[in-house]
Structures are given as C-alpha cells and as structure tokens.
Amino acid sequence: MSRFTRRQLLSAGLGTAAMGLLSGCATPGIRSVNTAPVLAPAASGEKITLTYWCWLKDAQKVADIWNASHPQVQVEVVWIPGGNAGGYQKLYSALAAGGGPDLAQVEMRSLPEFMLVNGLVDVARYGAQDYAHLYDQTLWGQVSFSGGVYGIPQDSGPMAMFYQPAVLDQVGGTNPGTWDEWAALARELRKKDVYLDCFPLGDASVFTAFAAQAGASWLRPEEDGWVINMTDDATMKVARFFDQAIDEDLVQTAFGAYSPGWFAAAAKGTIASVVSGSWGDALIEGVSGGSGKWRVAPMPTWDGSGFGSSYLGGSTAAILANSKHPREALEFAVWMTTSREGIDAEITNSGIGWSPSPDFIGTPRQAPSEFFGGQSYHQEIFVPAARQQNEDWSWWPVTQQSFNILSDGFRKKASGTSLVDSVAAAEQQIMTVFRNKGLSIRKEAS
C-alpha cells in the first residue's frame, strides 16, 4: 500500500517552498554596507529621486527649495512618527526588509543603535570630513565613531531654564545660578503649593543630560571594546541631588514636562519653570495664556564644576544603508543643515531645533520674541549655552535600552529605591546587555 497521500505530497511541496523562502529570512542587519565598494555618483544627465524620512513638520517645503535649484536630484519627504514613538520601528523594519529611504532623521543618541544593525553609511567615505569645519565640534564628535562619520548633525537642544518670573516672585525669587540655589528656591515655592519643576521618572534622557552637564562621560569606545563608568563622582552627585529633591517633595514626579497634565499646571502657575532644550520654546508657546509670562535664563550649574549647559535631544540626517545615491544624499543633508536658506526654511516650516552650524543660528532667531516678553533669548542664552558643552560625551549602541533600564529603576523611587542605587544597578544591567549582543565592555578602573 502506498503511504504517500496527497496531503503528505502537498506538505512536502510546501515545505520545500517554505525552506526556499526561509533562506531569505536570516536575521536582518548582519551584512555591512561600509565594506562594500563606494557607490559612484549618478551619471550626469541622469535624474534621481532621493527619499527622506523624518518627523519634521512640512519638511517637503524645505526640500522643495533644494528641488527648485537641483533639477537632477529631487528630494521627496515622507513623514514618520518621531523617533521611538514609531519612526525608528518603521526604519528598522524597512532596513530589515532590505529597503528604506536614502536619508532619515535619526537622533544623535540613536546613531550607534542604527550602526549596530548596519543601517548607516559611513559618509566619511563620501567626503564628509570636508564639511566638518561647518559644524559645532561637540555635535560632530557625537556623529563620529572609530574614524567614520555616520550622520550629518541636523539640530540640537542646548539646555536652559524657561521660567515664569511672576511665579518665582511670589517668594521673592529670581532665576537660580546654581543647582543649590535652585533647590532653595524650590523649597520656598513648595510653601505656596507650587513646584519649581518636574523630575521625569519615566524618561531618563533628562537625568542623562544633567549628568553630562556635571561632567560625566558614561561610555566611551576604546580599541579593545567599550568602557563604562556610570558611578563617577559627577553622576553620583546628580543622583544624590535629585534623590534629596524627590525625598523633600521639591519636584513634581506625577507627570513629565510637556504632558497634558504639565500644560494644565503650567497655565495655572503651579509649575514655575522647566530646564529643557532650546526646542522647548515652541512647546511652551502652547501653554494657554502664557504669552509674556515666560523668560529664559541660563541653566543652573553644578557650582564650579562641570559645564554651563548640556544637550538634550538633537538629531541628524543619516544616510541609510540601502541608499543607491549616498553621495547626493550627503550633499542634500549638508545643504539643509549649513546653508542659510536651508536653515531658515527649516526654522520657518518645521520649527527645527538649534542650528548645528555655529556660524548661523537662523534669521528668525535673531529677532526678540514677543511670547518671551521681548527677550532675544536665542542670542542671549542659547548661543552661549551651545558653546558650554561636554565635548567628551559619546553615545553608545544600546542607548534606548539603557534609558529604559534607567527609568525602570527610577520608577522604583516611589517604593524606596534611591536614584543612586538605580544608576549603579543600571550600569550592571547595561553591561549585561552589551555582552548579550556580543560586544565587549569593561568597567572603568577607578
């Protein structure tokens, strides 16, 4: 008797077909584009179209200015959700499927993560170093890794303190110069049932920026692998400071800045200020009835040590691995971020963050602001803030996971785990994550 049934034959056939399909389904991102030969520029007379995925508002209008003067290299913008809110997920899956745009908006801190899945073109191979002098050196340092350049800085967020003078005046206070003065002011304001600021337990990026300001440099690449040090004096000082601030109920922890609850509190005057990146101005302008009530002051400093400011946020235009025209994409990215027309168009259409070009902050930012009581805060506050940065800071390949590990620890503050302990525990967990990815890491010898 035959033991072969139709069903078996069918499944055997399907199985073979499935194996064929599966062989194309190896874990994505394990081939590097940067060892392949450099791609030639498009032949003259050939018309090409680049795609740029970003979450900037109306970025197509910026690209249209470029398109008008570059008929051979047209840029088409596709909007994606911001960063980890869905944009990266889209980019990663497009890369995994062997596709994706020519350019994409990628935050500074996320570049190494995209490098880890071989998602980025090393644009140093296409002459990016020739443009290095046009950019802020701290930012250029954050896109350069082991001799390569993996993104073109597009915007950044030098930090300062946005505050409501009238609210501080209730206790006769002014903007604090140091964090200790900040804490004293917060203590006074609590008596009036006002919080000076929030401390976001659910978003570690703010804590990270504070630590960088204090002089920390958590991870750095070395010849033999990564070196981690999250328990240095600077970080521990910041952690202890906010441990005490939370214990004394000096900061609001129920919601973070720019959340619906925050806007309601800021409008009511029960939140007095926010220490945030320069891009916070556009958000603060959304506080209802806030016009004329806000001012900008320099970020409080760690009393003599550390730096005057820090970077919170900041993104790049990165050239993605599957681009067929990296050279032209690089030219567009440089035009967009350094030319006067590019920077101005990005500000007026997209409300982009701080210009990465130290030579030009953008025409609209040179005028005094009506919302901020006629203060020319861009010139006064942010130009100096952008110069007082921690140049040693470098991002690492598991930034998002590290932030999640940190904030998962911070959330336990409510049940009594101190930030100091959370940071120390996070360091251990981050080392495990590195090792699980097969990357070598060691703790800095103290």
Add this chain to the structure above:
Amino acid sequence: MTATSPTARTGRGPSAQPPARPGKRGDRTGAASRAPWLLLAPFLALFILTFVLPIFVAVLSSFTKVTRSGLFGEAGVKSEFAGFSNYAQALADGSFVASIGRMLLFGVVQVPVMILLCTVLALMLESASAKWPGFFRAAYFLPYGVPGVIATILWSFLYVPGLSPLFDVAALVGLTPDFLGANTVLWSIANIVTWSYTGYNMLIIVAQLKAIPGELYEAAKVDGASTWRVALSIQLPLIRPALVLTTVFSIIGTLQLFAEAQVLKTVAPAIDSQYTPNLSAYTTAFAYNDYNVAAAQAVLIAVAAFVLSFAFLKFTNRKSS
C-alpha cells in the same frame, strides 16, 4: 509506492468523498478531486504565507543568535544556532516575567468582572420586562466600535489631573483619586478594556439566549417558574458554551493587551516599555533591535495563552462531566 494511482487516491487524503455514483463515467476524474484544492488554493496560499510561514520564521528566529565583534559589529557579525539561550534570556529578564505576572493579575480580576457584567446585561436585555432592548443592545455594543487607541485617548483625558472633570467631582466628596499611579494604572486600563469589550461579549451571549427554544420558556411558565428561576435553571445552563467562548477569547485578549498600554504610556509615567508581554516583545524587537529574543518572547506569550486557554477548557469540561 504509486502515489498517483487513482485507486490509491480514492478514499484517502483530505478530499475523501463518497464513491462515485453508478452511472457516472467510470472512476472519479482528476478534476473532481482537484476541485476542492483549487477552490481552497487562494485561501491556503494567503494562510500559509501570512500565518503559517511567519510563525515558522518566528520559531526559527527564536533559536538563532547574532554575535558581533568590534565596537559596533564592524569587525564581523555572525548568526548561529542558539539553542534555548534566547528563551533563557527572555525569562531572566525580570521586566518581561513581571509583565506576564501583571497580565495574570489583570486577567484574574478583569475577565470575571467583564463576563459577569456582560451576562447580567444580556439576561436583562432578554428578559420579558426589558424596555427598548434594541436601543440598549446597540448602546452597549457601541464602545466596541471605537478603536482601542481612540478609546484610550478618550479615557486618558478623563484620567489626567487638571483636565478631567472626574477630579472636580471627586473633590466635592473629598477624594483625590490618582488614576495613573504605579498601583492604579493597571485598573485604569482594565476599566478601558471592560468598557470596550463588555458590549461585544454581551452580544455573543444574547445570540445564544435567542437560540433557546421558546417551548422551554413556555414549559417554565406552565410550571410557574419565576424570572429568577428561569434565568438560573434555563438560561444560564444553556448559555454555558457562549460563556466559555467569551472567557477563552478574553483570556487570550488579556495576554495580547498592547494598544491601551502603549497609548496610555504618554500620560502615565508608571507604564514602562515592558508593561505588557506584547509591549515587551515589541520593544525588544523594534526599539532594541533584538529580533531573536523578541521572537522567543512572542513564542512564550503564545505558549502561555495556549496553556491558559486549555487549562480553562479542561476545567470547565471536567466540571460539566
């Protein structure tokens, strides 16, 4: 071993049919036995391509590991068989295990509450004294028509202090609720889920109630049974299959909770990126780019859903026999 001989084919395989009627021309033709397959082909092709194959790939991926050398893997990346190490890594991740525990707690409370609520609603709407049952049926069902994401956004405005009128009402009676705190946000999510799905489950039960033959009600009436008695002795036993079905769906749905937590995250700092098992797998895959561990997590979630559903079915079957 002639797999293609017509005799071997007849009566074997899934397309087995009764022998051809006499008077018809000889053996069944190939066309007749091919027909069902041809008709099934569009379904099967899509089913295999979009369902069977992805599952297969996910399982395969969960047994693969990528190792890198150099700072960013620039000095070489290789993909190799990993055994159960991804599973070990997933289970060693406290946040992932905690998310499963959290969903178990959620399910133990929310599923019974919802099933009880929808059963009561269905019985009331199907009782003889119900007023405008059509209107109320539609009204209770309406929330199901609101997509989970929209429902969560709607509710989030009711949960946020300073925006929600609920806080003003609570203040009148001297309460200061915290809907988004570390210990309460889970129940705020449960509330959204209950609001969304009670009407849907109610409709399944109503359908089963409508299938109860009228004679049973008449007989009960003749015997002088009260409404209570009818509900307890006739309706409840006869809608048991619908109750089992809705409970199993709810158990599976609980483990797959995703949209509500993901959306509420923007207003609730207490929700982390691994709050529910699916959110955890999503984060691992698309924020951490660890597709292999994410695949292992996905398989674990599926296994957990299977185990729980079958345990519940076994439990109800044992009770009925």
